[in-house]
Amino acid sequence: MTFNLTRISGIILRHLAVYRSNLARLNEILLWPIFELLLWGFFGTYVSQLSALGTVVAVLLGSLILWMVFSRVQQSISMSFLMELWSRNIMNVFIAPISLLEYLTALMVVGLIKILFVGALMMVLAWLFYAVNLFTAGxxxxxxxxxxxxxxxxxxMFIVGIVLRFGQGAESIAWMSAFFLQPFGAVFFPLSIYPQWLQAVLWWIPLPHIFEALRAVFAGHALPSGHVLWAFGLNAVYLVAAFAxxxxxxxxxxxxxxxLKLQE
Incomplete structure (x- = not known):
C-alpha cells in the first residue's frame, strides 16, 4: 500500500473533530499542562522560603500519601461507574432491586478497601526508602x-451525576478532577502562598484545611481543631449537595x- 497523505489527513481530521464536538476532551491538551505549571510554581515559591529543611521530606511524603488517599477514593467511585458503562452493565445494575444509596455505599466500600492496602504499602515504602515514619503524627x-x-x-458522586447527564463524553472529568483540585488544595505548600483573594475562595474547600492541619502536626504542634472542624463542616455540606x-x-x-443511551 502506497503512502497516502489523503488517508493520513482523514485520520487527523477525525481525531481533531472529537475536540470540536466534545469540549471536555480539551482537558487532555490544555488543562493538564496549565495546572502542572500552577502546582509546581507554587511549590517552588514555598521551597524558596523555607529556612529549616529538616522536616521537608516528612511533610512532602505525608502530603503525597494523603493526596493519594483522596484521588484514589474519588476515582474509585467515578471509575467504577464508568466500568459499568463500558461493560454495558449499567441497566442490569439499576434494574436489580438496589437503591441509589446502596449502590453508592458499595462503591465507597470498594474505594476504602483499595486505599487501606495502597496507603499501608506507601507508608511502609516511605519508611524503607526515606526513613520517614509517618506514624509519628499519631x-x-x-x-x-x-x-x-x-x-x-x-x-x-458529583462526577457520576455529570456522566449521567452528559454521557461518556464527560468521562475525562473522572480522570482530571483530582488533578484540577491539586494546585488549589494547598497539598504541598501552605495556604499563605496563594494570593489574598484566592485564599478567601479556597477557605471554602476542605482540602486546604486538611493539609494545613497536617503541616502543623509535623511541625510539632497540636492538631488544629479549627481547620479540622471547618473540613468536616464543609464535607457535610458537600456530601448532602453531591448526593442530591x-x-x-x-x-x-x-x-x-x-x-439506555449511556451504553450505546
Whole structure:
C-alpha cells in the first residue's frame, strides 16, 4: 500500500473533530499542562522560603500519601461507574432491586478497601526508602484521612451525576478532577502562598484545611481543631449537595431514557 497523505489527513481530521464536538476532551491538551505549571510554581515559591529543611521530606511524603488517599477514593467511585458503562452493565445494575444509596455505599466500600492496602504499602515504602515514619503524627492522621475520604466521596458522586447527564463524553472529568483540585488544595505548600483573594475562595474547600492541619502536626504542634472542624463542616455540606445532585441527575436520566443511551 502506497503512502497516502489523503488517508493520513482523514485520520487527523477525525481525531481533531472529537475536540470540536466534545469540549471536555480539551482537558487532555490544555488543562493538564496549565495546572502542572500552577502546582509546581507554587511549590517552588514555598521551597524558596523555607529556612529549616529538616522536616521537608516528612511533610512532602505525608502530603503525597494523603493526596493519594483522596484521588484514589474519588476515582474509585467515578471509575467504577464508568466500568459499568463500558461493560454495558449499567441497566442490569439499576434494574436489580438496589437503591441509589446502596449502590453508592458499595462503591465507597470498594474505594476504602483499595486505599487501606495502597496507603499501608506507601507508608511502609516511605519508611524503607526515606526513613520517614509517618506514624509519628499519631492519631492526628485518622481524622485528616477521614476528612479527605468524605470529600472524595462527594466529588465522586458529583462526577457520576455529570456522566449521567452528559454521557461518556464527560468521562475525562473522572480522570482530571483530582488533578484540577491539586494546585488549589494547598497539598504541598501552605495556604499563605496563594494570593489574598484566592485564599478567601479556597477557605471554602476542605482540602486546604486538611493539609494545613497536617503541616502543623509535623511541625510539632497540636492538631488544629479549627481547620479540622471547618473540613468536616464543609464535607457535610458537600456530601448532602453531591448526593442530591446525583439523585436529581439519575431521576432525570431515567425519565428521559438516558440510562439506555449511556451504553450505546
Amino acid at each position: 492519631f492526628a492522621l485518622i481524622p485528616l484521612a477521614l476528612a479527605l475520604i468524605l470529600f472524595a466521596w462527594a466529588i465522586g 445532585f446525583f439523585g436529581f441527575m439519575f431521576e432525570k436520566a431515567r425519565a428521559k431514557g438516558f440510562l
